Amino acid sequence: MATQALTLSPPAAVATVAAKASHRADHALRLGPHPAHSPGQRIRVAVERLSFWYGAKQALKEVSLDIYANEVVAFIGPSGCGKTTLLRCLNRTNDIVPGARWEGQIRVDGTDIHATDVDPPLLRRRFGWIAQRPNPFAMSIRGNIAYGPRIHGLVASRAETDALVEHSLSAVGLWKEVRDRLDDSASALSIGQQQRLCIARALAISPDFLLMDEPCSALDPVATAVIENLIDDLKARYTIVVITHNLQQAARIAQRAAFFHLGELLEVGDVRDIFVTPKTRRCEDFVSGRYG
Ligand SMILES: Nc1ncnc2c1ncn2[C@@H]1O[C@H](COP(=O)(O)OP(=O)(O)O)[C@@H](O)[C@H]1O
Ligand SMILES: [Mg+2]
Structure with missing residues (x-):
């Protein structure tokens, strides 16, 4: 088996858990200072027996999953297993x-999102979406941030817009880097900066x-570390779901992980449990790098 060490750089590692099984003895998982979730934490999203089809193709099979307030939960698993679909x-x-077509239910803060009185555009606004590749609008840096709030009527004046632009860019650590060139095209930014801009836009x-x-x-290791730190900060205010192919990243940034396989949610729990003591053979093989 290939040596696989899941290590944590920032934020500082505080715990090292050595794998119990002998064939995983070289598999050291170092986890950050994220508290494990205690039972009773507020559930914000409740997915109940959700199945989903694209025509004849079933992409999700009776998935049930709770997502807690202010956690980072990582969706992991091989390609094509339904992570993006969920x-x-x-x-x-x-x-x-x-x-x-779907069966089952999703409740957000207790409300069935498919209820007839739910307005999909309003629901969608509650979820910021960050894509795989940064996809800034073909506009200025300022324009990228100001566009959504303007469309949604969240700002009433230039002063309010400016304040929101500064606030949003500051939240992703970009303000000082771009404050002097807000009217430059967003495409002039580095890829890592563009991804932070997209997070600020969200x-x-x-x-x-x-x-x-x-x-x-799409990011290099330095830009990745910046985003990972940002995700860690953002969970104080937001509830975050991150799909990642990078298991080390899941270990660094998530408190819980959900392992998907062929449309089924096979395991969900504290990242320590998922990585160190997976319950299913599929998950064990995946986290130990036997397939991907
Ligand atoms: N728009 C679509 N139309 C038809 N099939 C799709 C569509 N999007 C995804 N699928 C299929 O659904 C399955 C799950 O895909 P996806 O959720 O993208 O997986 P993952 O994100 O885990 O890689 C795959 O078999 C994929 O080919
Ligand atoms: Mg995907």
Whole structure:
């Protein structure tokens, strides 16, 4: 078996858990200072026996999962196993796929998101979406942040817009880097800065949740570390779901992980348990790098 060490750089590691099984003895998982979730923590999203089909293709099979307030939960598993599909079910962007059909229920803060009185655009606004590749609008840095709040009527004046632009860019650590060139095109920024801009753009419309679909897959290690630290900070205010192919990243940033396989949620729990004492053979093989 290939040696696999899951190590944590920032934020500082405080705990090292050595794998129990002998074949995983070289598998050291170092986890950050994130508290494990205690029972009774507020559930913000409750997914209950959710199945989802694209036409004849079933992408999710009776998935049940709770997402807690102010946690980072990582969705892990091989490609094509339904991670993005579930993320897109949460904000109902999958509704518009022709042939889409679902069974089961998703409640957000207790409300069934498919209830007839739920307005999909309003629901969607509660979820910031961060894509795999940074996708800034073809506008200025300022324009990228100001566009959404303007469309949604969240700002009434230039002064309010300026304040929101500064606030949003500061929240992602970008303000000092771009304050003197707010009218430059966003495409002039580095890829890592563009991804932070996209996160700032998402924050500007005051979401409750951030859905991140492999947010660092296009970034170099330095830009990745910046985003990982940012995710750690943002969980104080937001509830965050991150899909990642990078298991070390899941160990560094998430408190819980959910392992998907062929549309099923096979395991969900504290990242320590998922990585060190997985219950299913599939998950064990995946986290120990036997397949991906
Ligand atoms: N728009 C779509 N139409 C048809 N099939 C899709 C569509 N999007 C995803 N799928 C299929 O659904 C399954 C789950 O895909 P996805 O949720 O993207 O997986 P993951 O994010 O885990 O890689 C895959 O078999 C994929 O090919
Ligand atoms: Mg995906």
